[in-house]
Amino acid sequence: MRRTIGLAAATLLFCAGCSSMGVEPWERDILAKDEMQLTTDEIEAATDDHIYFSKEASSGGRGFGGGGCGCN
Amino acid sequence: MQRDIRLDLAEDAWQGRFQAMGSPCEVVSEARKRGDALEITSLVAAEAWRIENKFSRYLDGNIVDRINSAAGRPVEVDDETADLLDFAVTLYRLSEHRFDITSGVLRRVWRFDGTDQVPEPENVREVLQRVGWHRVDWQRPVLTMPHGMEIDVGGIGKEYAVDRCAGLVKELHGDPCLVNFGGDLVATRAPGRRRSWKVAIEGDVTAAPDRIIELKQGALATSGDARRFLLKHGVRYSHILDPTTGWPIPDAPRSITIAADSCVEAGMISTLAMLKGVAAEHFLKAQNVVFWCRR
Amino acid sequence: MSRKENRSISAALAAATCTLLGSGVPAPVDAQEEPLWDFNTSLLYYGEDDDRVKDYSVSAIARRMFVDDRYLTLGLTVDGLTGATPSGAIRQDVPQTFTRPSGNAAYTVPAGVLPLDDTFKDTRVALSAGWQQPVGETSLINVGASASKEYDYTHFGVNAKFARDFNQRNTTLSAGFAYSFDSLDPVGGAPTPLTPMLDVGDTSNRTGNPDKDVLDIIFGVTQVISRNLVVQANYSYSMSDGYLTDPYKVLSLVDASGDTLPQTLTPGPSHQYLFESRPDERTKHSIYGQAKYFMNGKVLDASYRYMTDDWEIDSHTVDLHYRIPFGADSYFEPHLRFYTQSEAEFYQLSIPDSQPLPSFASADYRLGDFDAITAGLKYGWRTRNDNEMSVRVEAYRQTGSVPAGQIIGNQAGRDNYPDLNAIIVQVGYRF
Numbered sequence: 001m002r003r004t005i006g007l008a009a010a011t012l013l014f015c016a017g018c019s020s021m022g023v024e025p026w027e028r029d030i031l032a033k034d035e036m037q038l039t040t041d042e043i044e045a046a047t048d049d050h051i052y053f054s055k056e057a058s059s060g061g062r063g064f065g066g067g068g069c070g071c072n
Numbered sequence: 073m074q075r076d077i078r079l080d081l082a083e084d085a086w087q088g089r090f091q092a093m094g095s096p097c098e099v100v101s102e103a104r105k106r107g108d109a110l111e112i113t114s115l116v117a118a119e120a121w122r123i124e125n126k127f128s129r130y131l132d133g134n135i136v137d138r139i140n141s142a143a144g145r146p147v148e149v150d151d152e153t154a155d156l157l158d159f160a161v162t163l164y165r166l167s168e169h170r171f172d173i174t175s176g177v178l179r180r181v182w183r184f185d186g187t188d189q190v191p192e193p194e195n196v197r198e199v200l201q202r203v204g205w206h207r208v209d210w211q212r213p214v215l216t217m218p219h220g221m222e223i224d225v226g227g228i229g230k231e232y233a234v235d236r237c238a239g240l241v242k243e244l245h246g247d248p249c250l251v252n253f254g255g256d257l258v259a260t261r262a263p264g265r266r267r268s269w270k271v272a273i274e275g276d277v278t279a280a281p282d283r284i285i286e287l288k289q290g291a292l293a294t295s296g297d298a299r300r301f302l303l304k305h306g307v308r309y310s311h312i313l314d315p316t317t318g319w320p321i322p323d324a325p326r327s328i329t330i331a332a333d334s335c336v337e338a339g340m341i342s343t344l345a346m347l348k349g350v351a352a353e354h355f356l357k358a359q360n361v362v363f364w365c366r367r
Numbered sequence: 368m369s370r371k372e373n374r375s376i377s378a379a380l381a382a383a384t385c386t387l388l389g390s391g392v393p394a395p396v397d398a399q400e401e402p403l404w405d406f407n408t409s410l411l412y413y414g415e416d417d418d419r420v421k422d423y424s425v426s427a428i429a430r431r432m433f434v435d436d437r438y439l440t441l442g443l444t445v446d447g448l449t450g451a452t453p454s455g456a457i458r459q460d461v462p463q464t465f466t467r468p469s470g471n472a473a474y475t476v477p478a479g480v481l482p483l484d485d486t487f488k489d490t491r492v493a494l495s496a497g498w499q500q501p502v503g504e505t506s507l508i509n510v511g512a513s514a515s516k517e518y519d520y521t522h523f524g525v526n527a528k529f530a531r532d533f534n535q536r537n538t539t540l541s542a543g544f545a546y547s548f549d550s551l552d553p554v555g556g557a558p559t560p561l562t563p564m565l566d567v568g569d570t571s572n573r574t575g576n577p578d579k580d581v582l583d584i585i586f587g588v589t590q591v592i593s594r595n596l597v598v599q600a601n602y603s604y605s606m607s608d609g610y611l612t613d614p615y616k617v618l619s620l621v622d623a624s625g626d627t628l629p630q631t632l633t634p635g636p637s638h639q640y641l642f643e644s645r646p647d648e649r650t651k652h653s654i655y656g657q658a659k660y661f662m663n664g665k666v667l668d669a670s671y672r673y674m675t676d677d678w679e680i681d682s683h684t685v686d687l688h689y690r691i692p693f694g695a696d697s698y699f700e701p702h703l704r705f706y707t708q709s710e711a712e713f714y715q716l717s718i719p720d721s722q723p724l725p726s727f728a729s730a731d732y733r734l735g736d737f738d739a740i741t742a743g744l745k746y747g748w749r750t751r752n753d754n755e756m757s758v759r760v761e762a763y764r765q766t767g768s769v770p771a772g773q774i775i776g777n778q779a780g781r782d783n784y785p786d787l788n789a790i791i792v793q794v795g796y797r798f
Contacts, residue, residue, distance in 0.1 A: 025081055025084055027104075028591075038597070041795065044409075047791075055765070057708055058684065058706075058708065060583065060601065060603050061674075062601065069493070121606070159383055160381075163381065236388070283400060285398055285400055285401065288397035289397050290395065290396025334384055334388060336387060337381060340380055344376065362398055
């Protein structure tokens with residue numbers, strides 16, 4: 001457990017330290033496209049979260065845990 | 073006259089700004105490099121200032137000044153001026169003589185500064201003697217105008233400049249670009265980085281804009297009296313004057329915005345609609361254009 | 368002016384403009400007022416084979432924009448569930464009779480068939496509302512609430528999230544939480560854990576309405592790596608407290624040769640079954656990473672999630688989507704997902720009569736050791752009126768196994784772990 005938290009904290013710190021990485025504002029053309037958003041379809045993502053929450057023992061990751069139903 | 077250009081980055085597009093034709097002008101482009109954006113803005117500014125220098129009634133020595141100080145003598149004009157005059161004639165006819173480029177002299181008696189200084193009827197009648205395209209002899213390329221009359225192409229000039237500039241940008245650069253001279257604007261192409269250009273229509277000066285237009289490509293032009301009007305006894309006198317009477321068009325809408333293929337078309341439809349006064353919406357519906365009309 | 372004369376102005380004006388501008392006439396106009404509302408709707412069919420769970424679902428999310436980039440989001444989902452689910456009892460070479468969870472009737476399962484409990488007919492309605500607005504120049508806040516109701520389960524929840532941009536919007540840090548207050552009203556009442564399944568009409572081992580609270584906390588960072596690549600990493604913590612047991616699931620009580628002990632009560636259960644029992648607390652940690660990579664018009668979406676909890680379940684999920692444009696207005700998107708989990712510490716196939724009762728035990732296959740794979744294909748296109756439509760079809764397959772140490776005697780020859788095969792079909796329309 002402690003090792004997991006340590007790994008997670010290290011990952012986040014590493015990423016936050018990437019302050020020199022990135023693009024200039026006028027280079028965001030591709031990133032602005034709909035298909036490059038982290039969640040392209042809210043309903044599809046919510047549907048999958050709900051199905052896998054009901055049929056598996058894990059949930060969430062991308063966002064909040066799903067759940068709120070009597071399926072597990 | 074301010075003749076400098078500013079270039080800034082606004083989110084994901086370049087915004088070039090300068091003053092021309094009495095309006096704040098901007099060129100929004102999705103160019104990849106700063107150098108390209110500067111080249112586009114400089115090109116647009118150069119053309120805008122060229123048209124302003126040539127057709128402004130405030131400058132000495134240009135073609136409009138020569139026409140207006142000809143005192144009855146014939147003046148030969150170049151092709152571009154002749155094209156504009158031919159266009160003005162078409163509009164004169166299509167508007168049943170209410171769009172008239174000789175009506176500029178009426179500003180001698182009408183000053184639209186938000187006060188209640190409405191002119192006396194006899195002053196208006198007197199100035200009206202010097203208004204009317206029917207008094208002008210136009211045989212391309214020679215224009216002969218009676219002494220005391222003046223032409224003012226300000227009603228067409230800005231929209232014409234926008235379309236000319238957009239055409240030049242399209243030839244030079246493939247990137248999507250929005251050319252906006254004080255609210256009369258054209259988008260050369262749909263933007264690549266978002267679904268559309270977003271243009272806010274300004275309402276009354278004191279109220280926040282409450283209409284956003286998603287423009288993929290094409291032109292928008294607005295006619296309106298949000299800024300220029302007189303208010304006397306609670307009656308709002310819009311600055312749209314009827315050249316056949318010398319008085320403001322009664323019951324003209326406060327603002328009309330038109331979407332059309334070119335800025336000239338959009339501007340002229342909105343002007344023609346304004347000149348219809350109370351019948352503006354009826355006229356616009358019959359034209360089958362996309363419009364927003366505010367009273 | 369007559370109607371006829373009005374009409375000719377457009378044409379005459381267009382012609383005159385063409386003459387004036389020469390060849391420099393710009394593109395045909397495409398302008399419309401920005402719609403304030405945005406809708407995302409879908410129809411879903413989820414179907415497991417072998418008479419198991421089937422779900423028909425309708426969803427809609429409506430989003431309204433307000434001045435200054437503020438948004439209100441409202442969501443509604445209605446699910447109709449039918450079918451049966453494994454009850455946790457194991458197969459036998461003889462028929463088995465079970466009392467229904469309601470306690471009012473019984474059902475019989477033929478010899479050699481996996482016992483399924485079909486008390487699963489239910490309709491569920493879920494609502495959600497959310498508000499998003501910018502905070503200053505670089506931050507965003509989201510607050511929301513959710514609620515759902517089905518016959519035996521009610522949920523209320525609140526959530527909030529705060530995100531801040533750094534480095535010219537190349538880096539975003541976010542933190543959020545969600546809190547749920549759920550209450551259960553199991554058919555027939557919640558059974559006391561590890562007590563026997565009783566005869567029809569006997570609900571002496573049932574108690575009232577239990578409830579459960581869940582707290583989720585999430586921290587995340589999103590980073591733009593290049594013009595074509597953006598990545599995200601999240602850490603989540605989840606704490607569940609209260610009634611976490613499944614009130615309808617049982618375990619078979621078996622003898623030394625692994626067969627379920629029969630009992631002499633008639634009618635009522637033919638054999639001895641005990642209701643399952645899970646701890647009343649569960650803490651989960653997960654880390655999640657996602658990358659979206661654009662290459663020549665195609666987009667690869669790859670993510671990995673590792674989850675571990677204090678029930679000793681560990682899981683790994685790898686999810687891949689690959690969007691391929693097809694023509695100017697449509698795309699294909701194949702999808703592949705791999706999942707594996709290890710069994711909960713208290714998961715067991717059956718309870719041996721010879722040993723003292725454990726504190727917690729469950730034979731629910733969803734807490735077992737299994738691998739799952741999803742393979743699907745989505746096709747999306749822009750409709751004639753400039754809206755978006757999509758169809759996706761997916762196949763989901765779970766295959767699991769019972770740890771060798773738990774298999775007793777005659778159980779060895781049987782197919783003990785209820786594998787799952789399901790089809791997912793979803794049609795979406797956004798306008």
